[in-house]
Amino acid sequence: MLAKAATSDIKQLWSLLKHTNNWGKKMNQLLECGSAEEINKHFASIATDRDYNKDSIISELNRYISGPFSFHL
Numbered sequence: 001m002l003a004k005a006a007t008s009d010i011k012q013l014w015s016l017l018k019h020t021n022n023w024g025k026k027m028n029q030l031l032e033c034g035s036a037e038e039i040n041k042h043f044a045s046i047a048t049d050r051d052y053n054k055d056s057i058i059s060e061l062n063r064y065i066s067g068p069f070s071f072h073l
Contacts, residue, residue, distance in 0.1 A: 033039055 034042075
């Protein structure tokens with residue numbers, strides 16, 4: 001049903017979504033999740049890589065690109 005919707009018509013998308021079988025159940029589940037701030041803190045805590053180092057990633061990519069099997073698009 002949603003596959004036939006025009007993605008540029010937001011009003012139509014929401015209307016179709018609200019007519020799906022689980023709309024009310026999912027809304028109740030969302031309300032039990034907590035505030036937007038609590039949800040944001042949760043996902044920030046599990047999606048943060050404390051060992052992230054941009055320079056080492058760029059260095060590794062450059063090493064890979066200039067390796068013996070490198071190719072250019």
